[in-house]
Amino acid sequence: MKGRGAAQRQSGRRSKTPLFCAAVVALAGAIYSMRQFGQAGGETLVTSVVTRGDLEEVVTATGKIQPFAHVDVGAQASGQLTHILVKIGDHATQGMLLAEIDPQLQSAKVAADEAQIAQYHANLVEQLAIVEYAKATLERNARLLENKAVSKLAMDESRRDSQTAAAKADAIRAQIKQMQSTLESDRATLGYTRIFAPMSGTVVSIDAREGQTLNATYSTPQLLRIAELSTMTVWTEVSEADVTRLHAGMPVYFMTLGHGDRRWTARLRQILPAPHKPVGPQGGSDANTSKNNVVNNVVLYTALFDVDNAAGDLRPEMTAQVFFVAAQTKGAVIAPVTALRASADGGTTVGVVDADGKESERTVQVGLRTRFRVEILKGLAPGERVVTGRKADSGKTPLVSFHL
CATH class of the missing domain: 2.40.30.170 (Efflux pump adaptor protein, beta barrel domain)
Known part of the structure; x- marks a missing residue:
């Protein structure tokens, strides 16, 4: 029995020896591979x-x-906007009619100015007749004064009346000039009721609508833009x-x-x-x-x-x-x-x-x-x-x- 046990132990040692050698070889190969890989890495x-x-x-x-x-086209006259004659995207040429404002109010102002001027002209004709009469009276009294046919007081009154009549005629002439300026202004405003293109270009926006009431007294209402x-x-x-x-x-x-x-x-x-x-x-x-x-x-x-x-x-x-x-x-x-x-x-x-x-x-x-x-x-x-x-x-x- 002892001989068999000893033989088994010796056989076990011989069987483990090849496995141990294989493990050592594998480990050495792994270490070599890692070293080679590390050297290749760069x-x-x-x-x-x-x-x-x-x-x-x-x-x-x-x-x-x-x-x-570009130019923003505005209104310089107050009133109702009656017509807009262009659309967005239309091409407008300089001087082309773009829109119209109701002209009745401005036309009435122009007519009133013309009537007032006519009245002033009539007043001037009347006053010039008074001037001629006063001048003739002054000349007549001057001749009579030489013959002492009139008093000096009458002569002074004649001179006063002649000068006063001439001054009133000058005042009427000034009123006529003033009224003519007013007439020109109102005629210009009447012209502003027809709005024309100030430059050639494309209508890119319209900011007003037909029937809208415009008030140009304190600011200029913008109607459209041409670019x-x-x-x-x-x-x-x-x-x-x-x-x-x-x-x-x-x-x-x-x-x-x-x-x-x-x-x-x-x-x-x-x-x-x-x-x-x-x-x-x-x-x-x-x-x-x-x-x-x-x-x-x-x-x-x-x-x-x-x-x-x-x-x-x-x-x-x-x-x-x-x-x-x-x-x-x-x-x-x-x-x-x-x-x-x-x-x-x-x-x-x-x-x-x-x-x-x-x-x-x-x-x-x-x-x-x-x-x-x-x-x-x-x-x-x-x-x-x-x-x-x-x-x-x-x-x-x-x-x-x-x-x-």
């Missing part, structure tokens, strides 16, 4: 291809499209940080929300010298609206430019995304800004990757620079690859499993 170069193209430095802003010119839509003006708001980069005559282009990628090009016409303040109800700047050009404590200045709109694609109040071209270059060698590195001597270098994937540093000369791209004047050619960044590999340890 960083990957992020590259970009140098291209040739156009580059521009722009100042971006938002603007509103408005008619180049010149063949040329539009873009009112652009530019921040105080960017306005110093703008100048009259510089190229500008813009796009609208409804026309996709279509561009309209123009030239900057004017930069208003002060932030634009809306007109108040009394015609001056309204203090309550003076903050309209200050957004988030940033002062905004107004830049104006005009664009042809013969096709009528642009409409008032459209929003425009505006790009003022501060600088531009055509057919330039272009690289990403992220590829640039500052060298120790104050110059600029880039990392260039060759066909074998090896990186070398190269000195370059740069020109126009934007936020994302830069013009390479010297040192690179289109098609070369430059390093724009480095991406670290994950370096994760592989999962190793084995069974005993």
Whole structure:
């Protein structure tokens, strides 16, 4: 029995020895694999291809499209609005009849003025006769006084009557002139009952209705607006940080929300010298609206430019995304800004990757620079690859499993 037990123990030792050796080998292999994976883990170069193209430095802003010119047509005469002869969208030519106000009241005033003037003329004729009589009496009494046929008192009274009659005639003449001025004013007001277009353009709004009573005594009631839509003006708001980069005559282009990628090009016409303040109800700047050009404590200045709109694609109040071209270059060698590195001597270098994937540093000369791209004047050619960044590999340890 003892011999059998000893044999079993010896056999058990021999059976476990190969398993232990296998475990050691597997563990050593796992450690080697992890070391190899760790050595392979590093960083990957992020590259970009140098291209040739156009580059521009722009100042971006938002603007509103408005008619180049417009006029609000109002009423200068009071009365009932009897006819409006145009509709919104109609084209009006300068001098065209637009609306009519009931002229009866103004016609009556003109007739009364004419009658009053006629009465004054009749009074003047009568007074001139009195003047002639007083003058003749004065001359007769002067001759009689020489012969002492009349008293000096009678002579003085004759002189007084002659002068008084002449003064009354002058007063009537003044009344006639005054009444003639009133007649001219009332005739002008009568003419205002027929409202004509002051300029050629499109009727863009009508603010009154036929039958409405207008009171032009204290203010001018607005009837309609005529705008010149063949040329539009873009009112652009530019921040105080960017306005110093703008100048009259510089190229500008813009796009609208409804026309996709279509561009309209123009030239900057004017930069208003002060932030634009809306007109108040009394015609001056309204203090309550003076903050309209200050957004988030940033002062905004107004830049104006005009664009042809013969096709009528642009409409008032459209929003425009505006790009003022501060600088531009055509057919330039272009690289990403992220590829640039500052060298120790104050110059600029880039990392260039060759066909074998090896990186070398190269000195370059740069020109126009934007936020994302830069013009390479010297040192690179289109098609070369430059390093724009480095991406670290994950370096994760592989999962190793084995069974005993």
